[in-house]
Amino acid sequence: MxxxxxxxxxxxxxxxxxxxxxxxxxxxxxxxxxxxxxxxxxxxxxxxxxxxxxxxxxxxxxxxxxxxxxxxxxxxxxxxxEPTSAPVMRDEFNLKCFCIHMADPAEVHRLFVERRKYHIDRMKYYKDIQESIPPEHRNPGHIAFEDYILLQKAYMRTKASVDWIDWVEELVGQWQPQA
Amino acid sequence: MxxxxxxxxxxxxxxxxxxxxxxxxxxxxxxxxxxxxxxxxxxxxxxxxxxxxxxxxxxxxxxxxxxxxxxxxxxxxxxxxEPTSAPVMRDEFNLKCFCIHMADPAEVHRLFVERRKYHIDRMKYYKDIQESIPPEHRNPGHIAFEDYILLQKAYMRTKASVDWIDWVEELVGQWQPQA
DNA sequence: ACATTCATGTAATAGGTTACATGATTTC
DNA sequence: GAAATCATGTAACCTATTACATGAATGT
CATH class of the missing domain: 1.10.10.10 (Winged helix-like DNA-binding domain superfamily/Winged helix DNA-binding domain)
Known part of the structure; x- marks a missing residue:
């Protein structure tokens, strides 16, 4: 099993x-x-x-x-x-970040813009499913509560990725004028 | 490849x-x-x-x-x-959440407390590595910038998981007195 | 006409984990 | 004396993806 x-x-x-x-x-x-x-x-x-x-x-x-x-x-x-296994996360985007130093800045920017859009779309996907759960089922004791909270987790973690991209773009923006 | x-x-x-x-x-x-x-x-x-x-x-x-x-x-x-593949996330904890309705509330609570501790430990792990990067290397143009921002991403996403657990525990706490 | 959804299954391949195998040095 | 770190590799097994295979109904 x-x-x-x-x-x-x-x-x-x-x-x-x-x-x-x-x-x-x-x-x-x-x-x-x-x-x-x-x-x-x-x-x-x-x-x-x-x-x-x-x-x-x-x-x-x-x-x-x-x-x-x-x-x-x-x-x-x-x-x-039984003990719960550690989560496994595999994201090709992260590995591509190891190449920022050697890539064309425009291409790096495209990569980030593209990934930001992907995450925004996922956030909508999670919210749409979550909002389809009737409010009266969003309480502990209902089976739908499990879906409700799991979709919230996916949403919050995806939002963290978007916030991170905005944080990076701000860092890069602050730095470029000095170059 | x-x-x-x-x-x-x-x-x-x-x-x-x-x-x-x-x-x-x-x-x-x-x-x-x-x-x-x-x-x-x-x-x-x-x-x-x-x-x-x-x-x-x-x-x-x-x-x-x-x-x-x-x-x-x-x-x-x-x-x-080339196009970047979508991230893959596999977390046994999420699947265990599908069983909240049939599990002993004390066991569910233990599961959440345990996972919260795991995430807090990971946040420290990411921060410790990140803080070992000299501040003067934390700017775009340095190779260490790539590590710096990736560790920040891991930290932010993990923090989102902790925030989510706190959000769930609050929801459950608000509900239990009515039971 | 063509794509999508619903619905189930198998075969071949690729990706990833656990176990096997060895061996020096350092730390407790 | 035991455990951990450094260092490389192979073999066996399990997990996951892609491709093969079929077929009705619905939507554009």
């Missing part, structure tokens, strides 16, 4: 869902392709952590709905009490 | 370094083990992007120092002009 499997199990524990549902739902918090998710769900079904049933749909293709089993719930509780 | 290879090439372009040096230097920005770094450096040497020489040391084991070649520098410039 890897970390992503536990994440999927946790999502199913909140509400029965298809692999496709889960793929979309987990995106903002863990980027995984369907080709990784489907086999993991199949494995958890085999292990008896999930049970599945096919649901026929008229307007859309049929789907396989997963539900958590008592054994699955037990696994989730065990996972929660 | 993958992203990590370019990051290593960028670091070598600033100053000749050993695999071990690079492993330590890149840690705060890209978590990679020595077992991944050594083969990548060997591959870039074969491709003629890096040149290497063995340096004998009396007090420590001998080391292999890498320098960038003109072809390596050319590759770096090409990389900078």
């Amino acid at each position: 890897n970390t992503l499997s536990y994440g999927l199990l946790a999502l199913v524990s909140r509400k029965e869902a298809s692999g496709y549902d889960l793929m979309l739902k987990i995106q903002p918090f863990w980027q995984a392709k369907h080709s990784q998710i489907y086999p993991l769900l199949g494995g958890m079904e085999e292990k008896g952590l999930l049970s599945a049933k096919w649901v026929q749909q008229t307007d859309k293709p049929d789907k396989k709905l997963y539900s958590i089993t008592p054994e699955g719930t037990k696994m989730l509780h065990e996972w929660l009490s | 993958n992203t990590l290879s370019y990051g290593l090439l960028a670091l070598v372009s600033r100053k000749e370094a050993s695999g071990y040096d690079l492993m330590l230097k890149i840690q705060p920005f890209w978590q990679a083990k020595h077992s991944q770094i050594y083969p990548l450096l060997g591959g870039m040497e074969e491709k003629g992007l890096l040149s290497a020489k063995w340096v004998q040391q009396t007090d420590k084991p001998d080391k292999k120092l890498y320098s960038i070649t003109p072809e390596g520098t050319k590759m770096l410039h090409e990389w900078l002009s």
Whole structure:
């Protein structure tokens, strides 16, 4: 059982869902392709952590709905009490920053402007999903509270990246007149 | 050539370094083990992007120092002009948050307190490295400026995580008396 | 007509971690 | 005497991405 499997199990524990549902739902918090998710769900079904049933749909293709089993719930509780791995962050932009000294200042500026726009777009993406949660569900005790606070975290961390870019551009702006 | 290879090439372009040096230097920005770094450096040497020489040391084991070649520098410039991949963030803590509804409140609180401490420690780690950079090198034009601003970014994003935890704990605190 | 969304799966490849392997020097 | 740091490398395994494969319905 890897970390992503536990994440999927946790999502199913909140509400029965298809692999496709889960793929979309987990995106903002863990980027995984369907080709990784489907086999993991199949494995958890085999292990008896999930049970599945096919649901026929008229307007859309049929789907396989997963539900958590008592054994699955037990696994989730065990996972929660185990030590939590350190977060992993991999950003090509950061590595490109190691080249500022050798790059054309205009290209560096383009890089920062481009990344700033990316972050601003992400902030809107997070806020839009967050605002779709009814205010009465934004309280501890509701399952939607989990989504509400996680989207807030993604928003706040992304905003920190924008604030950092503005801080860098200000530093560079203050310095250039002296050059 | 993958992203990590370019990051290593960028670091070598600033100053000749050993695999071990690079492993330590890149840690705060890209978590990679020595077992991944050594083969990548060997591959870039074969491709003629890096040149290497063995340096004998009396007090420590001998080391292999890498320098960038003109072809390596050319590759770096090409990389900078190519589109930058979106950052990837994977945090088990976020997935555990999907279980708040089913977990013991005391355990959830422990999870948050533990993670808060982790972030506070990381903030100190980033600040300590950043403060080791002489103030006169913290300006655009110096190579150390790149480290200075990247450490600031890591610090600001980590601080955002702490602020978020405090925001959540406040939300939960306001709600509990009504329960 | 063409792109997107919904829906599921497998195969091949690339990226990353853990374990294996060695060995000197320094610090507690 | 034990642990940590410095230093390099390979092998096995796990994780993740890209490509292959199919097909209906909806929107432009």
